[in-house]
Amino acid sequence: MSSEAILTRRFSDHIERTGALLPAQREAVFSDAPLTLVGAGAGTGKTHTLAWRFVRCLLREGVRPRDILTLTFTEKAASEMAERIGALFAELRPVLDPDGSLLAATAAELQEATISTIHSFALAIVREEALFLPSGLSARAMTPPEADLFVRRCTDALDEMDMDWFRRALSSGRGLEALLGGGEQDLADVLNAYGAKGVAAFALALSDMLESRGGSPETLAESAEREDFIESVRERLESLLRAPAVSAADLWLGRVLPGLPSELPGGGAFKERTARLRSRWGGRRAGTP
Structure with missing residues (x-):
């Protein structure tokens, strides 16, 4: 019988x-599937289960601690995970390997296991592969204060339509004109509609979404060149927004507007906006064009 068995x-x-x-x-601990996804809420034993799964992986033939990657979101969770794994292995070792002949090498290398936050692991990769990056050995992660400062400067540049700032900030090979595609007036219209802070916040959210899907601004630009891209986006947005839009229309057209007096007392902007709303939508029902 093999040592693994x-x-x-x-x-x-x-x-x-x-x-x-x-x-x-x-x-979950014994799953041999290529991908095992476990959904669990707070206090349900996620760390406990992961620690046992980690030890289970160590029992496989040829698997060493440094071959297992364990990622968390916080430094506290990473520290707790490392402590749990170390304590569990120490507890189980006499049970699994009474004579000390099977797990001695694993015990000696246990500290080599990568148990860290996602950000720490990513930074380690950047440092190890620095020679292959455009920034070279100077590559490092941007600190939170630096990120906040960059967002503020970007927002100010948008607010002032300072295109020269973007030309200086963009990396080589990614020209502003190529990104805008001659749509500088379109950018101005978007800024007038949503404000510089709104546009910056949307750009950050879009960047996070693209990164989570393995994409980049370049992949988004390539998608936008497809003839069916705009139509596919429109259909997707319509499918997402139709139900809440109909619900809001039912509320306003079915209850709010009919419940208002024919003439609101007083004056001011609210009365004017309500009058325009009633003039445009008062005679319609939800779901009608």
Whole structure:
């Protein structure tokens, strides 16, 4: 019997004997699927389950601690995860390897496991691969204060339509004119409609979404060149917005406007806007063009 089979059998027997894992947790720990997704809320034992799964992975033939990547969102969670894994391995080692012949090498290398936040791991990759990046050895992550300052400067430049600032800020090979595509007036119209802060906030949210999907501004620009791109976006937006729009129309056309007096008392901008709203929509029903 292979060492993996021996260790796995002892591991499984120990779980059965002690009841250390709930059925759903056991399923997650022993899953051999290429991707195992476990949905769990706060206080449901995620760290506990991950620690047991980590040890389970260590029992595989040829797997070393440095071969396993464990990522969290906070430094506190990463520290807790490392402590849990270390404590669990120390607890289970006498049970799984009584004579010390099977897990000695693993124990010696346990500190080499990568257990960190996503940001720390990404920064480590940047530093290790710095020679292959345009910024070279000077590559580093932008600090939160630097990011905030950049967003403020970008917002100010948008507010003043300072295109020279963007020309200086853009990296080589990514010219402003190429990005705008002759649509500087379109940018001005968008800024007039949503304001510089609104446009900057939208750009940041869009950047986060693109990154989460493995995309970039370049991939978005390439998509926009497709003939069916605008139509596909319109159809998607319509499918998302139709239901809440109809609900809002039902409220205003079915209850709010009919419930208002024919003539609002007083004056002012609110009365004028209400009059225009009633003039345009008062005779219609929700769902009608």
